[in-house]
Amino acid sequence: MFTGLGAAAALPALGLPAAAGDGTWAANWRTLQAGGPSGPIRLDANENAYGPCAQAFAALEGSAQTANRYPKHEYGDLTDAIAARHGVKAEQVILGCGSAEDLRMTAATYLGPGKTLVMASPTFELPAQHAQRLGAQIVYVPLTRDYAHDLDAMLAKAATGSGLVYICNPNNPTGTLTPRADLEAFIRKLPATYAVLMDEAYHHFVVGAPAYTSFLDRPVDDPRLIVTRTFSKIYGLAGARIGYAVATPETAKCLATQKMDFALSIVSARAALAAWNDADSVPTGAARNARDREEFYRQAKSRGLGVIESQTNFVMVHSGRPVEDVIAHFKANNVLIGRPFPPYTDYARVSLGTPTDMEQFWRVWDLLPPKNLPA
Numbered sequence: 001m002f003t004g005l006g007a008a009a010a011l012p013a014l015g016l017p018a019a020a021g022d023g024t025w026a027a028n029w030r031t032l033q034a035g036g037p038s039g040p041i042r043l044d045a046n047e048n049a050y051g052p053c054a055q056a057f058a059a060l061e062g063s064a065q066t067a068n069r070y071p072k073h074e075y076g077d078l079t080d081a082i083a084a085r086h087g088v089k090a091e092q093v094i095l096g097c098g099s100a101e102d103l104r105m106t107a108a109t110y111l112g113p114g115k116t117l118v119m120a121s122p123t124f125e126l127p128a129q130h131a132q133r134l135g136a137q138i139v140y141v142p143l144t145r146d147y148a149h150d151l152d153a154m155l156a157k158a159a160t161g162s163g164l165v166y167i168c169n170p171n172n173p174t175g176t177l178t179p180r181a182d183l184e185a186f187i188r189k190l191p192a193t194y195a196v197l198m199d200e201a202y203h204h205f206v207v208g209a210p211a212y213t214s215f216l217d218r219p220v221d222d223p224r225l226i227v228t229r230t231f232s233k234i235y236g237l238a239g240a241r242i243g244y245a246v247a248t249p250e251t252a253k254c255l256a257t258q259k260m261d262f263a264l265s266i267v268s269a270r271a272a273l274a275a276w277n278d279a280d281s282v283p284t285g286a287a288r289n290a291r292d293r294e295e296f297y298r299q300a301k302s303r304g305l306g307v308i309e310s311q312t313n314f315v316m317v318h319s320g321r322p323v324e325d326v327i328a329h330f331k332a333n334n335v336l337i338g339r340p341f342p343p344y345t346d347y348a349r350v351s352l353g354t355p356t357d358m359e360q361f362w363r364v365w366d367l368l369p370p371k372n373l374p375a
């Protein structure tokens, strides 16, 4: 069993080779998941560089021994725990193979030929990919100068037709917020022919922002609202693929018709429940991320670099040169950073890694050639 610092010794039980590192289970885990000591430093996918909590590790290891079994009570256990914490009924929670599956279920429910997806630009692209595949029209609305969703413009675009509005709050890739009061006013005015997909994947990283409140702060009672969350970010279980949506019972029933049967593994469901029940995962992860973010700002400032202030586990930093060149430079130096997000073509999105990862990041940053030369 993995138990805190003793967990490194348990790695061979999983058939994994002992890894070089600083001797802690977290270091061993990072080395293994990065593909070995020479694997790239992964600052490209907004993952949790520290990995899941010790209780989730223990659940992962324990579940491996029952991997020959189909999940039985595991979905129910996890669903009940999530529902209880959010004060909703179990039938209002739809587990997904990552919140990506919940996004897909929502798109499949509300989009198709003749339907419209209204979304920000830039934002997380996955809903647009589904809309395209489903034959729906996509209307992009640029973010405001403060990098919030431009809700007036989005409302104007949704004045006619029917479909879905996608709101990512905090937004990926900018890490910025759209105030709750503005969102409520927006939903009140939105024609009844549109549903709203509120993606709160990065919810837990928001610190000290009174204008932000999750839409799960009270039971969801609007049939047009679907709120999604994930275990991939603060809980460090991106590879386990587990997320969920919360909606009214009627809406949840519609979404569930698009669900893939038995999509979640028994291993993922157990690990997620263990992480969910660990009272420390969220506060510890959020405080650590806030410290990492502050340190990122400090390093950026010391180099005269502008940043978009973020409420997430990633930051957009002004590179002052084509981001493709910056990405290529980092890749050549064994560091992966985020993809380009037009129209912010001279900003790089950097997921926050461990202090050691970030030391390497800044070392590589300092190797960038002067701005007027090709990278």
Ligand SMILES: Cc1ncc(COP(=O)(O)O)c(C=O)c1O
Residues within 6 Å of the ligand: 045, 046, 097, 098, 099, 100, 101, 124, 168, 172, 199, 201, 202, 229, 230, 231, 232, 238, 241, 242, 243
């Ligand atoms: C805004 C947003 N929503 C959803 C997802 C999908 O996450 P997952 O499927 O791992 O829950 C991501 C992944 O990075 C994301 O950035």
